[in-house]
Amino acid sequence: MLKDITIGQYFPGDSVIHRLDARFKIIFSIIAAVMLFTAQNFIGLGVAAVFILMCYAASGIQFRMILKSLKPIIPLIIFTGVLNLFFIKGEEILFSWQFITIYTEGAKTSAFMMTRIITLIVGMSLLTYTSSPIMLTDAIESLLSPLKKLRFPVHELAMMMMIALRFIPLLIEETDKIMMAQKARGANLDAKGLIKKAKALIPILIPLFISAFKRANELALAMECRCYRGGEGRTRLKKLKASVIDFFAFGLVLCVFGLIIMNNIVFGK
């Protein structure tokens, strides 16, 4: 059923990683991404991968979740792998058959690129696995707050994101209900053919849109009734607070980053 889809894929927990300030976690993720792209050889990539896996171990997220996060990008991984494998030319021929020639360099680059993408996605997923969507929007708002000086509507943007996230599960539930109701009236949702398929969606989309507009209207009214007027002077229920652990973790991440840069200098490509 639709209800079983998890959005935001947050896994509640109480590990060190969970407790880290979400702002720091976002910065760490950015550093990790930069790190993965600065690593120029397998040793550097290995160090980064081991570090990320250690973070997973510390977070208590099950390892099979790693596989789950990779599922949607399998085509991308394969595409990158194949492209590099066949189109990079080198000196040493590894394999040759008719018009296909694979060079050692190609095989190496292909493996390197695939590992890089996999590590990147796995690393980024840790952020969404261990921080709730609300924590993330709060953190983004806080990180972007310097832009307020440029009159960029940071708070409004964060509020919009938050409302959208909050409404996704509600709308999914609603879709589920409407689908059931129309199926009960004999709607043929598994119709074949593009036009028939599009037509079959009308009885679901129209009630869904109507209810979404109605909800939006009601929410706006409720917010206005409580005198909501933007972010100025607003206090928070859960304040983001950086602690010693966050700075310690920051140091650790920088150390790993330094290790990788050193490795690049010592071993080169």
Next chain:
Amino acid sequence: MNAIEIKNLSYKYGVGTPFEIKAVDNISLTIHKGEFIGIIGHTGSGKSTLIQHLNGLLKPTSGEILINARNIWLKQVNIRDIRFEVGLVFQYSEHQLFEETVFKDIAFGPKNIGLSEEEIKTRVHRAALAMGVHESWLERSPFDLSGGQKRRVALAGVIAMEPQILVLDEPAAGFDPYGRDMVLKKIKEYHESSGTTILLVSHSMEDIVKYADKVIVMNKGGLFLYEETDKVFSHAGEIVEIGLDVPQITRFARLLKENGIDIGEDIYTVERAKERILELLGKAKK
């Protein structure tokens, strides 16, 4: 003849996830053709899950469902045909309206059956009449109607398929007392004129006993009680124990009994209580 036969039905939500919940637990029951059955139970007692099995929206985790003596999950049975045999009206059914006009919306079900234009037209008018949908509304947009009017249009939309079994989940939820009585009365009238088997889910025991011949009481996913309406309130104590309400007059009769005046255990309407009390007084006078 049996309209519905349920054998050892169990259903679990979220099988294989940490959130696995048993919503319906080993229910077996038989409903005869033409009966008017009331289903009552707490939120989360499994009523809604149970009724979604009747037209094949949910597939049982274990057990069997027979509609008109036919197992609906056999390979040769087309589940869509079952949906035309068992009409299901959801809670807040007005949310399902989508067409440009009321007529077209009521015609959605019959059209899906594949009936002729002529037949669709007569069915729409018949269903509209049965649910008190005014002729003049038929060419209007359903979104211009009031909440109560929309609900009746939605009910007519299912009734227009003329199912042999009609299942209604809280058809009067959120209505004022006048609207409640009106919708439920229309349903009762439809039951009497068409002979359709009806299952009515409700939170209100007063509504159920007023209209149903038999009552199903559900508790924590299990079948707690399945009795004729007359006999249900001999279990009034147990019903109160699982946290359900009994009609006011039943509570009154129980209080009388506790104080030594027995007017019987099958009291659930004021009329009957009045008769019995007068009877008792008459006896006392002699």
